Amino acid sequence: MPILKKNDVTPRRPVIIMIYGQPGSGKTSIATTAENPVIIDTDKGYDRSVQRVDTLIATKWEDVIAEQNAGTFDNYKTIVLDTVKGCTDDYLQVYVTTLDYKLQRNALKRFGAMADQFKAFVNFLRSKGCDIVFIAHDKETQEGDVIKHSPDCTGQSKDLLIRIADEVGYIFMENGERKIQFSPDETHIGKNVAELPVTAIPNATEPEFANFMGRLIEQVKDGIQNKSESNRLAHEHLAEIREQLAAAMTDEDIVALMAATKELPKVMQNPFFAEMQKSLATKGYVFDAKQKKFVKQ
Known part of the structure; x- marks a missing residue:
């Protein structure tokens, strides 16, 4: 890659967005409104979305690897992983123990092997030059009198994704309206490189919903x-x-x-x-x- 000189205009690039929220908050449905998406479904929830898009219904991690090696993901503009915890806990944990049965009895090494596999997969996704959306459930933790919301991820995957993501957004309800907030505060983990405001999410029946995530991704690119x-x-x-x-x-x-x-x-x-x-x-x-x-x- 050539050196980007300090006076050069920064080129637009693919972005990484992580969204999280409680079950039923519409995370998967929102992700389907990205441009030409494919969903890697590791949470077995693709059929709960308000609209269908191309979906890899994996039963084991080897299914994902097979599509990866076949070049399947080259045909899409946006890759959605739904969900991060499903990927690590339900798929990678089984996969690494098939590679080394000793990991069944050594949790520390097992989590380390899971982290290595997850990092490798994230690096693969980033190499495709497409936009990436990671979906996570909401994890609530009590910190004194404050309930803190953060993405529910296992082990090192949370730190990795928050580090590499351009935006980390929390989906919530306010006065009967769904909204997404990217800026962190005392109750929510977030990341807002593009400095986006709290954004109302249209209802699925409204025309604006059809390409909501696609527009959001473009706003992130423009903002950066x-x-x-x-x-x-x-x-x-x-x-x-x-x-x-x-x-x-x-x-x-x-x-x-x-x-x-x-x-x-x-x-x-x-x-x-x-x-x-x-x-x-x-x-x-x-x-x-x-x-x-x-x-x-």
Whole structure:
């Protein structure tokens, strides 16, 4: 892969989304609205979805491997794994013990072997260049007086998926309306690289539902690309005004520099202002808070 230079526009890329929620919250139905999806059903729940899409109904992990080797997944734009815990607990746990019967009596090594197989499969999915949706049930844990919601995954799979996912969304009900939230808070595990708002999920009978996940995935791609592009432009602007700062000698130069600083993202403004104060102090300027400007001493 060629090096992406710092001034290059970030290309759009496939994304990884993880969604979780309580049984009956419509996770599988929502996933079917992605673009040209295939579902790898390890939870035996494909027939509960409000609409049918191509589905691999695996009875054992060898079924998944067979389709993987046959190139079946090359024909799809989105691959959905439903569910992560079903994959690890009901399929991979049996599979690794068929490879090594000693793992039946050694839980630690068995979970390690399951993690290795799961990582290999995730790497395979990522290599296909398609979008990936992982589905998990909701796991509630009590932390003091707070009930914490998180994806129900076994062992290392949870840490792996949260690390590589672009978005981790929790599906919930609010005032009779289904919504999905990606930003984490004190009660929900989440991840929101694309900075998506809490989003209402249309009813299955509404036309907007038909491609809901497809639109959501496009929003994630746009959000990531725009965020990367805005970061690139912001750092370019920061480099330019640093040059202005180094060259600033007059009051007019500093006024122009202050105006340019206000064009930086807010997260960059305070650190650069501190940088300005230190640099301009060497030139005999201090910041007068009452006048809100730098003055010559």
